[in-house]
Amino acid sequence: MKNHRILPLSLVVSLFLAVACTKTPAEMYQLGLKNEKGLGVPASDLKAATWYEKAAEKNHRDAQFALAFLYEKGRGVAKDMNKAAMWYEKAAKSGHPEAPFRLALALEESGNATNMARAMEWFKKAAETGDVQAMFRVGEMYLTGRGVPKNPAEAMVWYRKAAEKNHARSQLRLGEMYKDGIGIPQDAEEAASWLKKAAEQDLPEAQHAMGVTYFNGRGLQQNYEKALFWFKKAADQGVPMSHFYLGIMYRKGYGVMSNVQESNQYLRICMEKLNLSAEAGDAESMYHLATMYDVDAYGLIDNIQLAFKWYLGSAQKGYLDAQNDVAVLYLNGRGTGKNLQEAVKWFRVAAEAGSAIAQYNLGRRYLFGNGVEKNQAVGLEWIRKAAAQNYPDAYYQLGTMHEYGEGVTSDPAEALKYYKKAADLGHSNALNDYGRMFYLGKGVAANKVEAFKWYEKAAEKGNMYSQFNVAYMYLNAEGVKENLPEAIHWFTKAALQGFDQAQYYLALMYYRGIGVAANPKESEKWFRKAALQGHLRAAYHLAIIVETGEGGVPVDAPLAARLYQILLEKGMTEVTVPLAQMYKDGRGVEKNFAKALELLNKAAMDKIPEAMHEIGNMYREGLGVNASPTTAFDYYLKAANLGYAPSMNNLGNMYKEGLGVPKNDKEAEAWFKKAALRGNVKAKRALDELQKEIQQQQNPGAPGTHTPPGK
Numbered sequence: 001m002k003n004h005r006i007l008p009l010s011l012v013v014s015l016f017l018a019v020a021c022t023k024t025p026a027e028m029y030q031l032g033l034k035n036e037k038g039l040g041v042p043a044s045d046l047k048a049a050t051w052y053e054k055a056a057e058k059n060h061r062d063a064q065f066a067l068a069f070l071y072e073k074g075r076g077v078a079k080d081m082n083k084a085a086m087w088y089e090k091a092a093k094s095g096h097p098e099a100p101f102r103l104a105l106a107l108e109e110s111g112n113a114t115n116m117a118r119a120m121e122w123f124k125k126a127a128e129t130g131d132v133q134a135m136f137r138v139g140e141m142y143l144t145g146r147g148v149p150k151n152p153a154e155a156m157v158w159y160r161k162a163a164e165k166n167h168a169r170s171q172l173r174l175g176e177m178y179k180d181g182i183g184i185p186q187d188a189e190e191a192a193s194w195l196k197k198a199a200e201q202d203l204p205e206a207q208h209a210m211g212v213t214y215f216n217g218r219g220l221q222q223n224y225e226k227a228l229f230w231f232k233k234a235a236d237q238g239v240p241m242s243h244f245y246l247g248i249m250y251r252k253g254y255g256v257m258s259n260v261q262e263s264n265q266y267l268r269i270c271m272e273k274l275n276l277s278a279e280a281g282d283a284e285s286m287y288h289l290a291t292m293y294d295v296d297a298y299g300l301i302d303n304i305q306l307a308f309k310w311y312l313g314s315a316q317k318g319y320l321d322a323q324n325d326v327a328v329l330y331l332n333g334r335g336t337g338k339n340l341q342e343a344v345k346w347f348r349v350a351a352e353a354g355s356a357i358a359q360y361n362l363g364r365r366y367l368f369g370n371g372v373e374k375n376q377a378v379g380l381e382w383i384r385k386a387a388a389q390n391y392p393d394a395y396y397q398l399g400t401m402h403e404y405g406e407g408v409t410s411d412p413a414e415a416l417k418y419y420k421k422a423a424d425l426g427h428s429n430a431l432n433d434y435g436r437m438f439y440l441g442k443g444v445a446a447n448k449v450e451a452f453k454w455y456e457k458a459a460e461k462g463n464m465y466s467q468f469n470v471a472y473m474y475l476n477a478e479g480v481k482e483n484l485p486e487a488i489h490w491f492t493k494a495a496l497q498g499f500d501q502a503q504y505y506l507a508l509m510y511y512r513g514i515g516v517a518a519n520p521k522e523s524e525k526w527f528r529k530a531a532l533q534g535h536l537r538a539a540y541h542l543a544i545i546v547e548t549g550e551g552g553v554p555v556d557a558p559l560a561a562r563l564y565q566i567l568l569e570k571g572m573t574e575v576t577v578p579l580a581q582m583y584k585d586g587r588g589v590e591k592n593f594a595k596a597l598e599l600l601n602k603a604a605m606d607k608i609p610e611a612m613h614e615i616g617n618m619y620r621e622g623l624g625v626n627a628s629p630t631t632a633f634d635y636y637l638k639a640a641n642l643g644y645a646p647s648m649n650n651l652g653n654m655y656k657e658g659l660g661v662p663k664n665d666k667e668a669e670a671w672f673k674k675a676a677l678r679g680n681v682k683a684k685r686a687l688d689e690l691q692k693e694i695q696q697q698q699n700p701g702a703p704g705t706h707t708p709p710g711k
Contacts, residue, residue: 045076152183188219224255308335412443448479484515520551557588593624
């Protein structure tokens with residue numbers, strides 16, 4: 001049994017002095033080793049330390065290393081990291097191959113800024129000898145900015161060196177950086193390749209990451225069966241969130257038969273593991289536990305108050321994602337009272353610790369004066385810090401600021417560069433706006449082929465605006481050949497996401513039978529959806545359909561009248577006449593000739609011929625006014641002079657019958673002809689009849705133009 005009693009080393013040294021002076025450094029080291037390992041003597045760290053120190057003082061590098069290790073672990077001597085570092089450094093300088101790495105670890109543990117810089121120096125020395133653990137540590141320090149300025153690109157260099165030597169954790173880091181676009185352009189396929197290498201070495205975090213990769217289909221084709229395989233491997237090694245994903249997959253039947261009992265079992269294990277770790281103070285577990293209770297995160301359990309508790313606990317322990325999420329909860333008043341000052345405080349804490357998303361969020365507070373006094377210069381500084389970490393939203397924000405001159409001088413060409421950076425990281429709005437710049441020729445020469453290419457990329461990522469743009473370009477053969485079925489396909493995708501303009505266009509295509517069989521009922525459905533979102537043209541078409549019952553759609557005159565009234569209030573004057581007609585006829589509203597005439601007079605003043613025609617009808621029929629064929633004639637003439645065929649037809653009738661004007665067949669014939677040339681069927685029929693009558697008058701003896709004798 002080892003003797004853990006610790007005596008002052010100076011006293012022990014004096015007891016061994018006489019013996020020691022007769023030993024060589026190598027013999028002293030061997031005696032230390034025997035006492036440490038219990039080789040032929042009772043194991044004693046105390047005696048081992050004594051002999052190691054004697055040999056170390058005579059520059060025996062193995063003894064220096066062994067003594068440093070005992071000081072580091074507090075075995076046989078009081079734990080002393082400064083002495084451990086001192087002896088590791090002596091051993092390193094004497095050429096001990098493991099000493100540089102152990103020295104760097106000892107210096108790193110101190111947390112002292114000076115020691116951190118020295119740790120980086122020694123990690124590099126160890127790495128340069130081919131030590132993969134040291135390469136990984138160098139990467140970690142460059143990634144986090146400890147002991148050296150933060151440099152994700154340089155971190156990638158060192159991770160890659162270790163990863164290529166099959167260091168699993170470096171392969172994992174490399175995969176994560178490719179996935180998130182840190183230090184290198186985002187590349188989902190490359191990320192998946194490195195994550196798989198690490199997972200195949202049985203690294204549980206990498207196995208979980210592979211499960212997520214297959215689950216989401218990023219970098220690899222979505223494959224629930226393979227996701228299930230990797231999640232099970234990671235779960236077997238105790239990764240709580242792998243249990244969570246397995247619970248979801250068994251519940252929804254992803255890659256496996258749906259099994260609620262099995263799902264509940266996995267979710268229960270996940271919660272138990274997270275609870276144990278969280279209660280023990282593990283910040284990451286606290287964070288994941290919070291997301292389980294946050295219905296906005298996973299839609300699993302709705303207990304935002306408990307979620308806030310764990311987010312806050314994790315944030316207070318320095319977990320960056322939690323700090324940002326606590327800020328968001330304070331910002332929106334979820335799980336706690338709305339508190340903009342607290343939100344800004346936590347955004348700042350996370351931002352100053354290097355969280356890109358928090359830097360972005362803090363920047364936006366300053367840009368728009370939300371929780372802080374508006375200061376676009378400060379906001380721009382934080383947004384740029386986030387962009388320096390390749391945060392896509394930050395690049396996109398810089399793009400919009402440069403495009404529209406918000407806080408910076410308007411510069412479309414510079415905006416284009418930022419949109420491209422965000423687009424290359426897969427930001428769907430940036431993909432759309434990069435395409436838009438080519439479409440409009442803004443900051444770059446107009447190029448609709450190029451615009452279509454970027455719109456399509458964004459559309460495939462689910463961006464509803466790009467889905468609409470792709471559909472529109474297929475419809476109008478802009479930058480791509482006309483393809484009406486594809487137009488219908490993409491309008492439908494955007495419409496299903498609730499984009500009102502897409503719903504309107506889709507409705508029009510069904511209404512007019514463009515690229516699809518005409519379907520009034522389907523068109524009515526989409527016009528209605530768009531109208532409910534305030535799309536005025538959709539509301540107008542919906543009113544026409546439900547007023548007339550077109551295509552078998554149920555007539556709903558009250559709805560039509562209500563829509564016309566709303567549209568008129570919104571300034572759409574073209575609904576004035578149909579609304580007036582409904583007041584005149586009492587359809588959907590109480591009959592009101594005065595209201596009808598009021599509306600028609602307003603429209604007539606705007607030179608709307610249909611209104612003039614309807615006023616003529618009311619004067620001719622004496623509806624709400626004294627009947628006056630002369631006044632009716634005047635209104636028909638005004639409308640006819642504006643090219644309105646029904647009024648031309650009515651003028652023909654009035655000249656033919658001598659209503660409001662002297663009877664004049666030539667004038668009647670002239671107006672009927674004008675109306676007929678504009679496609680008016682009634683005028684064509686009236687013209688034929690009038691011409692027969694004129695022919696009969698001019699040639700009464702012609703066959704078929706007189707009454708036979710005896711009849």
